[in-house]
Amino acid sequence: MPTVNEHFFDVEDDYLFAATDQAIADFERKNPSCRVLRMSKGDVTRPLAPAVVEAIHQAVDEMSQVGGCKGYSPSAGYDFLLRSIAEQYAALGVALSCKELFVSDGSKSDIGNIFDLFGQDNLVLVPDPGYPAYRDVSILTGNRVFPVKASAENGFVAEPPADVKADLIFLCSPNNPTGTAMDRSLMEKWVSYAKACGAIIFFDAVYERYISDPCIPHSIFQVEGAKECALEFRSYSKGAGFTGVRCSVVAIPQELTARRRAGAEVALNQLWARRNATRFNGVSYLVQRAAQAVHTPQGEAQTGEDIAFYQQNIRLLRQGLRNMGYSVFGGEHAPYLWLQCPEGFDSWAWFKYLLAEIAVAVVPGKGFGLYGEGYVRLSAFCSREDVEEVLARLQSISK
Ligand SMILES: *Cc1c(COP(=O)(O)O)cnc(C)c1O
Numbered sequence: 001m002p003t004v005n006e007h008f009f010d011v012e013d014d015y016l017f018a019a020t021d022q023a024i025a026d027f028e029r030k031n032p033s034c035r036v037l038r039m040s041k042g043d044v045t046r047p048l049a050p051a052v053v054e055a056i057h058q059a060v061d062e063m064s065q066v067g068g069c070k071g072y073s074p075s076a077g078y079d080f081l082l083r084s085i086a087e088q089y090a091a092l093g094v095a096l097s098c099k100e101l102f103v104s105d106g107s108k109s110d111i112g113n114i115f116d117l118f119g120q121d122n123l124v125l126v127p128d129p130g131y132p133a134y135r136d137v138s139i140l141t142g143n144r145v146f147p148v149k150a151s152a153e154n155g156f157v158a159e160p161p162a163d164v165k166a167d168l169i170f171l172c173s174p175n176n177p178t179g180t181a182m183d184r185s186l187m188e189k190w191v192s193y194a195k196a197c198g199a200i201i202f203f204d205a206v207y208e209r210y211i212s213d214p215c216i217p218h219s220i221f222q223v224e225g226a227k228e229c230a231l232e233f234r235s236y237s238k239g240a241g242f243t244g245v246r247c248s249v250v251a252i253p254q255e256l257t258a259r260r261r262a263g264a265e266v267a268l269n270q271l272w273a274r275r276n277a278t279r280f281n282g283v284s285y286l287v288q289r290a291a292q293a294v295h296t297p298q299g300e301a302q303t304g305e306d307i308a309f310y311q312q313n314i315r316l317l318r319q320g321l322r323n324m325g326y327s328v329f330g331g332e333h334a335p336y337l338w339l340q341c342p343e344g345f346d347s348w349a350w351f352k353y354l355l356a357e358i359a360v361a362v363v364p365g366k367g368f369g370l371y372g373e374g375y376v377r378l379s380a381f382c383s384r385e386d387v388e389e390v391l392a393r394l395q396s397i398s399k
């Protein structure tokens with residue numbers, strides 16, 4: 001009989017969304033006439049941009065022709081898409097060649113798969129509160145986790161810890177769930193810290209298109225020296241509405257190395273290419289054409305309108321909540337608000353209260369880490385009517 005990965009017993013059950021979904025379903029069963037407003041959604045709700053739809057249609061037509069059908073994609077992605085991505089980086093002042101970019105089927109997969117390159121027992125820093133996959137995948141692959149507090153005292157962004165020598169570091173900016181972004185000087189601190197420890201930063205930039213302040217970097221590689229200590233995840237999911245289409249990018253600079261047990265340094269870029277050769281057969285042609293369309297002027301403008309729509313939702317929510325006297329954080333550079341629970345409520349209690357009293361679903365902050373306690377996450381991935389309705393319902397319970 002084979003043995004299983006013992007680390008499965010070191011992670012909690014996928015408790016957060018299972019538990020919130022169950023509570024919402026129970027409420028709906030008992031209150032069939034009441035519409036639950038799902039401000040808990042970390043998923044886009046607007047339709048695909050017309051330029052994206054057109055690109056997919058065209059690609060299907062191409063593949064329906066004799067001689068036009070595409071088989072396996074190169075495992076790192078087609079040149080047409082890699083070039084568009086390299087150009088997007090170039091516009092940020094970051095020089096990355098197509099050989100340093102790898103197209104993939106989603107950042108969640110990439111975040112898990114990147115551990116194929118590393119040994120076990122590394123010390124992994126994860127932002128707390130943070131995206132739960134960082135913690136879970138680190139544990140499942142036999143590594144140790146050190147949570148880095150991103151709480152009110154430090155403006156809800158993680159700072160390098162004193163007296164901890166990391167091997168790997170997850171950073172997410174703008175951050176899910178707090179909706180806050182790191183400024184350049186904090187990113188520089190992290191790069192210096194990583195270099196001092198010999199650590200590697202995994203920079204998750206999936207919300208970069210929501211950044212609204214031109215001084216905030218969109219990529220870790222905009223920081224001097226980051227190519228020697230960081231790799232980056234980017235995704236079309238939140239920035240272009242691709243959560244159901246699936247496409248992402250991993251950027252691994254040639255300079256980035258890690259050590260073998262005996263001490264020799266090896267380039268991670270080559271290890272990742274080697275890993276993909278064995279474990280990945282590429283993203284579908286249709287999806288890569290769809291992603292390329294996001295980089296066209298039309299695609300960029302259309303997806304930009306969707307982002308502007310969600311951003312306006314966030315502004316209305318934030319203003320409305322502040323007017324009611326709530327303490328609200330984040331949202332300037334991300335589609336999420338981080339809302340402090342009123343006195344007397346922990347995050348699960350407030351989640352339950354809001355659901356029971358006004359049929360509004362949020363996400364309890366505790367689900368994102370211990371330091372998420374005392375807060376809930378509100379998402380702006382909803383319609384304008386829902387924003388107005390949620391504010392009206394909250395007004396009805398505020399003193
Ligand atoms: C949504 C999300 C992802 C996953 O994105 P996919 O590309 O859809 O897999 C990764 N990181 C964070 C922080 C996210 O919120």
